[in-house]
Amino acid sequence: xxxxxxxxxxxxxxxxxxxxxxxxxxxxxxxxxxxxxxxxxxxxxxxxxxxxxxxxxxxxxxxxxxxxxxxxxxxxxxxxxxxxxxxxxxxxxxxxxxxxxxxxxxxxxxxxxxxxxxxxxxxxxxxxxxxxxxxxxxxxxxxxxxxxxxxxxxxxxxxxxxxxxxxxxxxxxxxxxxxxxxxxxxxxxxxxxxxxxxxxxxxxxxxxxxxxxxxxxxxxxxxxxxxxxxxxxxxxxxxxxxxxxxxxxxxxxxxxxxxxxxxxxxxxxxxxxxxxxxxxxxxxxxxxxxxxxxxxxxxxxxxxxxxxxxxxxxxxxxxxxxxxxxxxxxxxxxxxxxxxxxxxxxxxxxxxxxxxxxxxxxxxxxxx
Numbered sequence: 001x002x003x004x005x006x007x008x009x010x011x012x013x014x015x016x017x018x019x020x021x022x023x024x025x026x027x028x029x030x031x032x033x034x035x036x037x038x039x040x041x042x043x044x045x046x047x048x049x050x051x052x053x054x055x056x057x058x059x060x061x062x063x064x065x066x067x068x069x070x071x072x073x074x075x076x077x078x079x080x081x082x083x084x085x086x087x088x089x090x091x092x093x094x095x096x097x098x099x100x101x102x103x104x105x106x107x108x109x110x111x112x113x114x115x116x117x118x119x120x121x122x123x124x125x126x127x128x129x130x131x132x133x134x135x136x137x138x139x140x141x142x143x144x145x146x147x148x149x150x151x152x153x154x155x156x157x158x159x160x161x162x163x164x165x166x167x168x169x170x171x172x173x174x175x176x177x178x179x180x181x182x183x184x185x186x187x188x189x190x191x192x193x194x195x196x197x198x199x200x201x202x203x204x205x206x207x208x209x210x211x212x213x214x215x216x217x218x219x220x221x222x223x224x225x226x227x228x229x230x231x232x233x234x235x236x237x238x239x240x241x242x243x244x245x246x247x248x249x250x251x252x253x254x255x256x257x258x259x260x261x262x263x264x265x266x267x268x269x270x271x272x273x274x275x276x277x278x279x280x281x282x283x284x285x286x287x288x289x290x291x292x293x294x295x296x297x298x299x300x301x302x303x304x305x306x307x308x309x310x311x312x313x314x315x316x317x318x319x320x321x322x323x324x325x326x327x328x329x330x331x332x333x334x335x336x337x338x339x340x341x342x343x344x345x346x347x348x349x350x351x352x353x354x355x356x357x358x359x360x361x362x363x364x365x366x367x368x
Contacts, residue, residue, distance in 0.1 A: 025037040025059045106139070195266070207323070275362050300331045
């Protein structure tokens, strides 16, 4: 089938949502579909979008500008997406995370609409627009990233039929075969702790700073973050055992994962979105969790209800109260001193990932 993936993600960019749409487009393509991804034009320049994201050149990318008009930019972008589609070959399935684009293409004869949501509607207008989309006869499915979000959508939209909602947690790709190359200088004795991701409010950098101070004989590697956030934290942490690597493109992360012993997901009870506002802690399905699992790493994570949909304490991770520094310290020291437990947690996480959470499996599930 021909699938048009309609996104509002900027490609290329450092945003996790752009990783998600690139990986899903690849998953659809690898499953035999003819795929075109619509994305926002970026001011960032890279040599190869596909290499930057660690995906194959197996689908097309069409980039359109997003007009800088408050309230109207999204509507104009969606209209332009529809115009471009009508100029070219129409798709069998219109799948996407951009509500404006989906509303526009829903009028195309024979279109099938699949909408993916990562949080509930943030405004009254957004809620009205989603209700309109759900009412269309050609609306086939709502895809959500957690069971908690499924329940919230059913609460907000009681008219929405539960059989039209599919829960599809995020995913990752199986790592490429290991090569003798590492971006982290691995010593023989010192334990390496890793965190991958942004440093927005609620992501847990405050907790990592406390842990590094209380466990000075271990290294903490921070991979990711905006330059402004990194500059802030460099002024407020112990520089002796916290190493900031800065932003690393998704295609290069494997070089870092290979040499980490323990990885952290220290989400707090309120987690900001990529813009620095809002709160996604009740609904999220963090990409880093699945990347940690795919790489077979021992995970220490915050014990939040939504993360328990994926992680099981002492089976594929160790779960700790988000703000209990002592509990986190004890978990890290336990894993550092018990290699068999460290390996077992990592192996279990990888096995769970292979069974349920690859991008290819996700791509099949959402349009099955």
